[in-house]
Each structure stands twice: as C-alpha cells, then as structure tokens.
Amino acid sequence: MPSPMSPVRFGHQIGRAALSALVLAACVGCAPQSQKGDAVAQKDINAVMDAHVDELMSIVGVTGVAIGELDDGTPCILVLVFEQTDELERKIPRELEGHPVRLLESGEIKPMDEE
Numbered sequence: 001m002p003s004p005m006s007p008v009r010f011g012h013q014i015g016r017a018a019l020s021a022l023v024l025a026a027c028v029g030c031a032p033q034s035q036k037g038d039a040v041a042q043k044d045i046n047a048v049m050d051a052h053v054d055e056l057m058s059i060v061g062v063t064g065v066a067i068g069e070l071d072d073g074t075p076c077i078l079v080l081v082f083e084q085t086d087e088l089e090r091k092i093p094r095e096l097e098g099h100p101v102r103l104l105e106s107g108e109i110k111p112m113d114e115e
Contacts, residue, residue: 045075048097052077061088063109070100080106 045067053065061082068078077099081088084105093101 043097045077045099048099049077052096056092059088059091061085062092063106068102068104070102074100076100076102078102078104080104080109082106082108 049065049067056062056065056079062079063082064080066078066080068076070076077096079092079101081092081103082105084103089103092103095101
C-alpha cells in the first residue's frame with residue numbers, strides 16, 4: 001500500500017523527479033478553495049484518488065494527479081493542470097468523497113533525459 005504522500009498514478013508524460021519536486025512545492029502552498037464544514041472522510045485518500053484518477057486525467061489540461069497537503073497538514077488530492085483556468089476550476093470538483101481537491105498549475109511536464 002502506498003504511503004499517504006506517494007503518488008499512485010500519473011500521466012504518461014510525467015518525470016518522477018520533476019513531479020516529486022512539484023508535489024513538494026505544492027504541499028507548502030496548497031490552500032483550500034472553499035471553507036465547508038469539516039466532513040469526515042469515510043474512505044482512504046489513496047483509494048479515492050485511485051478511483052477517480054482516470055476521470056481526472058481525461059479532462060483536457062490535466063497533467064497529473066497526486067496526494068498533497070493543505071497548509072494545515074490535511075491531506076488533499078492534488079490535480080496538476082497545464083494552465084489554471086476558470087473552465088478547469090468549474091470542471092474539477094473541490095472535493096471527492098470527503099477529501100479536498102486542489103489545483104496546481106504545473107505547466108508542461110516532460111520526462112527528464114535519461115543518461
């Protein structure tokens with residue numbers, strides 16, 4: 001079973017080192033998009049992400065999906081997008097099965113050259 005901070009599945013174009021750096025940077029600045037009540041999640045965040053990763057990756061502009069953290073340390077589902085737009089903010093849910101979802105503008109993600 002992956003640890004809460006390990007990515008479960010990513011798009012085909014994502015280099016592990018580049019994504020790790022992005023996720024680490026995002027964890028520091030990931031803030032809630034809305035302040036709803038503190039709903040208790042019934043399902044493990046990794047299982048929720050895994051259940052929705054294909055749906056999220058099928059949205060044009062999404063470059064990856066990972067587990068991140070909010071400023072207060074709460075785990076969140078992090079959706080990396082090429083460019084954060086109003087349209088993507090409308091298409092991507094703010095929470096999935098009780099877990100917060102946050103967007104992170106990643107730009108283009110390419111695999112690192114293997115040497």
